Amino acid sequence: xxxxxxxxxxxxxxxxxxxxxxxxxxxxxxxxxxxxxxxxxxxxxxxxxxxxxxxxxxxxxxxxxxxxxxxxxxxxxxxxxxxxxxxxxxxxxxxxxxxxxxxxxxxxxxxxxxxxxxxxxxxxxxxxxxxxxxxxxxxxxxxxxxxxxxxxxxxxxxxxxxxxxxxxxxxxxxxxxxxxxxxxxxxxxxxxxxxxxxxxxxxxxxxxxxxxxxxxxxxxxxxxxxxxxxxxxxxxxxxxxxxxxxxxxxxxxxxxxxxxxxxxxxxxxxxxxxxxxxxxxxxxxxxxxxxxxxxxxxxxxxxxxxxxxxxxxxxxxxxxxxxxxxxxxxxxxxxxxxxxxxxxxxxxxxxxxxxxxxxxxxxxxxxxxx
Amino acid sequence: xxxxxxxxxxxxxxxxxxxxxxxxxxxxxxxxxxxxxxxxxxxxxxxxxxxxxxxxxxxxxxxxxxxxxxxxxxxxxxxxxxxxxxxxxxxxxxxxxxxxxxxxxxxxxxxxxxxxxxxxxxxxxxxxxxxxxxxxxxxxxxxxxxxxxxxxxxxxxxxxxxxxxxxxxxxxxxxxxxxxxxxxxxxxxxxxxxxxxxxxxxxxxxxxxxxxxxxxxxxxxxxxxxxxxxxxxxxxxxxxxxxxxxxxxxxxxxxxxxxxxxxxxxxxxxxxxxxxxxxxxxxxxxxxxxxxxxxxxxxxxxxxxxxxxxxxxxxxxxxxxxxxxxxxxxxxxxxxxxxxxxxxxxxxxxxxxxxxxxxxxxxxxxxxxx
Numbered sequence: 201x202x203x204x205x206x207x208x209x210x211x212x213x214x215x216x217x218x219x220x221x222x223x224x225x226x227x228x229x230x231x232x233x234x235x236x237x238x239x240x241x242x243x244x245x246x247x248x249x250x251x252x253x254x255x256x257x258x259x260x261x262x263x264x265x266x267x268x269x270x271x272x273x274x275x276x277x278x279x280x281x282x283x284x285x286x287x288x289x290x291x292x293x294x295x296x297x298x299x300x301x302x303x304x305x306x307x308x309x310x311x312x313x314x315x316x317x318x319x320x321x322x323x324x325x326x327x328x329x330x331x332x333x334x335x336x337x338x339x340x341x342x343x344x345x346x347x348x349x350x351x352x353x354x355x356x357x358x359x360x361x362x363x364x365x366x367x368x369x370x371x372x373x374x375x376x377x378x379x380x381x382x383x384x385x386x387x388x389x390x391x392x393x394x395x396x397x398x399x400x401x402x403x404x405x406x407x408x409x410x411x412x413x414x415x416x417x418x419x420x421x422x423x424x425x426x427x428x429x430x431x432x433x434x435x436x437x438x439x440x441x442x443x444x445x446x447x448x449x450x451x452x453x454x455x456x457x458x459x460x461x462x463x464x465x466x467x468x469x470x471x472x473x474x475x476x477x478x479x480x481x482x483x484x485x486x487x488x489x490x491x492x493x494x495x496x497x498x499x500x501x502x503x504x505x506x507x508x509x510x511x512x513x514x515x516x517x518x519x520x521x522x523x524x525x526x527x528x529x530x531x532x533x534x535x536x537x538x539x540x541x542x543x544x545x546x547x548x549x550x551x552x553x554x555x556x557x558x559x560x561x562x563x564x565x566x567x568x569x570x
Numbered sequence: 571x572x573x574x575x576x577x578x579x580x581x582x583x584x585x586x587x588x589x590x591x592x593x594x595x596x597x598x599x600x601x602x603x604x605x606x607x608x609x610x611x612x613x614x615x616x617x618x619x620x621x622x623x624x625x626x627x628x629x630x631x632x633x634x635x636x637x638x639x640x641x642x643x644x645x646x647x648x649x650x651x652x653x654x655x656x657x658x659x660x661x662x663x664x665x666x667x668x669x670x671x672x673x674x675x676x677x678x679x680x681x682x683x684x685x686x687x688x689x690x691x692x693x694x695x696x697x698x699x700x701x702x703x704x705x706x707x708x709x710x711x712x713x714x715x716x717x718x719x720x721x722x723x724x725x726x727x728x729x730x731x732x733x734x735x736x737x738x739x740x741x742x743x744x745x746x747x748x749x750x751x752x753x754x755x756x757x758x759x760x761x762x763x764x765x766x767x768x769x770x771x772x773x774x775x776x777x778x779x780x781x782x783x784x785x786x787x788x789x790x791x792x793x794x795x796x797x798x799x800x801x802x803x804x805x806x807x808x809x810x811x812x813x814x815x816x817x818x819x820x821x822x823x824x825x826x827x828x829x830x831x832x833x834x835x836x837x838x839x840x841x842x843x844x845x846x847x848x849x850x851x852x853x854x855x856x857x858x859x860x861x862x863x864x865x866x867x868x869x870x871x872x873x874x875x876x877x878x879x880x881x882x883x884x885x886x887x888x889x890x891x892x893x894x895x896x897x898x899x900x901x902x903x904x905x906x907x908x909x910x911x912x913x914x915x916x917x918x919x920x921x922x923x924x925x926x927x928x929x930x931x932x933x934x935x936x937x938x939x940x
Contacts, residue, residue, distance in 0.1 A: 218939075249883065291883065292844050293843075294854070294898060295841050316844055319898070346886075347846075348852055349844075379881060473661075473662045474719075476717075476718070480716070487863050488911055488914050510863075512619060516716075529664050529665060544915070545939075569916075570585045
């Protein structure tokens with residue numbers, strides 16, 4: 201796999217499109233999270249669905265993260281292969297081939313997984329038994345996202361009992377994640393959604409304990425809300441991912457205490473490849489270079505330039521009256537609309553410090569779908 | 571790179587998400603295009619930006635295509651490496667490293683490229699000279715897309731003269747492509763847009779010839795309009811790509827003569843991974859498995875099931891009252907909203923015939939961005 205740049209190159213020499221990681225901003229984001237959570241007693245388990253790269257995960261662990269979260273077995277395999285030995289799959293895993301792979305992985309690393317179905321829990325138990333392994337299993341609560349998970353209360357108790365009855369599973373606690381709350385713009389609305397989820401978590405945890413089932417971990421939260429979960433006291437583990445990079449969509453959230461402020465650390469470097477009429481330029485980064493599912497990328501530190509439309513391999517830049525127009529061949533930095541699916545389009549991070557390429561990190565879980 | 575399936579496996583045994591190519595439908599689409607164009611004197615040069623796979627390109631050439639189109643130098647490199655020796659880059663290529671690579675490639679294959687700027691043409695000429703190669707160069711006309719290209723008429727003549735003056739460039743003709751017209755829903759509106767472009771092409775070609783510049787090729791057109799370009803007489807080469815696969819967005823176009831009907835040949839196989847309340851199911855294919863830039867995927871041949879929302883790794887399926895609800899673990903075929911960026915998420919086509927995996931084709935230009 202050809203590396204897209206070389207250490208020592210200047211940023212403006214890097215061929216485009218390229219995925220650029222500003223190391224100073226990235227490292228500052230990692231410290232900001234560690235500082236925010238320090239002393240609260242809440243563990244950090246950062247999400248690898250965002251970064252897809254053991255080099256990132258290991259740096260997060262060096263600042264206190266206990267391990268990684270993944271959404272897919274193949275992501276977990278890539279993280280374990282990269283040296284991360286404590287992985288929670290924050291998702292339901294269904295289908296015999298995946299269960300076998302997950303159980304085998306549990307022979308090499310501490311592996312957790314979520315369930316929302318008793319038959320699925322029994323299938324996990326059988327796979328773990330065949331592999332001679334034990335899996336940590338979390339009952340996922342549906343707390344407002346309308347996606348996976350069982351209802352809080354009695355349904356969760358019944359499923360926890362089913363897990364506890366499986367000889368090769370260890371009931372590890374609850375997963376409670378409201379993904380939709382992450383992108384609600386006002387902090388007050390996010391707080392209300394997380395407080396509602398917290399009440400459901402507390403009630404379910406109480407019910408489990410009244411029934412003799414200890415609940416060592418409650419895990420969840422994302423970059424848009426994690427301090428709300430921390431302050432609620434209902435979670436003792438958080439799963440932020442995007443905070444390390446930030447994107448144009450997260451930047452549209454109201455940023456206010458108790459959430460700390462993170463910096464844009466991830467960019468797509470693009471070249472102006474066509475200069476049509478005065479008010480239009482075209483860059484060589486379209487929707488195969490910056491995912492548009494959460495909106496267009498933003499042009500970084502170039503007032504009056506707006507990325508208004510993406511086709512597959514082209515981006516349309518509108519130049520406001522009076523703005524400095526970019527020349528043909530000039531390079532622009534774009535802030536992706538959504539970092540997770542954008543990173544998944546690249547094989548390498550080009551890691552830059554003060555304008556010079558310092559290293560290249562392979563995105564080994566890129567395309568890890570199964 | 572682990573293969574996601576094995577020849578001889580039944581479709582329902584393939585792990586998910588997987589990119590499925592129905593070979594019978596795919597081969598029928600290739601024949602349908604060849605039949606539609608036969609006898610018109612118009613050449614077919616199919617677009618590799620869609621398929622990213624020399625195995626596909628070679629099958630298109632076996633049915634008469636003269637070569638491949640690409641959007642990126644790295645795509646062209648992958649096609650040449652895969653045995654396709656006549657490639658047109660239907661795009662402007664800007665920046666020294668790319669020009670050097672393109673010129674080197676022209677030592678191994680016939681390579682064409684588009685220009686819309688005279689300085690860029692001179693830089694191409696210098697790179698070709700250093701490589702001891704000759705490039706076919708097409709002047710791109712802006713014919714309604716508002717993207718790249720020069721205006722028809724005098725600006726195109728001036729640029730064609732600049733190209734013709736370059737010793738290492740061969741002026742090969744005009745590129746005229748209106749990408750926006752491809753997805754205009756009614757055939758009458760598409761016809762009006764292509765007729766307007768045809769007039770601009772004819773006028774420019776006449777002007778070139780009046781000025782002693784022969785224009786051997788006029789190339790353009792896509793899957794949504796190509797028979798309109800063929801019938802206009804203004805183009806003698808067409809560049810369809812999506813026709814081989816079709817997607818949910820192209821299926822929303824009015825399909826009527828003179829355009830032939832193509833079949834859905836490309837699918838994402840997904841597994842039901844959670845069964846919440848009665849009217850909801852969740853599949854394991856989200857927006858990292860099926861690009862949502864042109865809308866949600868469609869559920870294939872399951873009346874009453876609709877894919878209504880995608881998150882990164884999950885798809886939300888709504889079950890209409892009375893519809894047969896899918897069971898946990900059941901597999902569904904999805905028709906991607908947009909085939910090009912969806913294919914770009916995968917490393918392999920799992921090629922299936924009548925429910926059995928026949929072969930796996932590597933998507934060697936996946937992620938070819940530069």
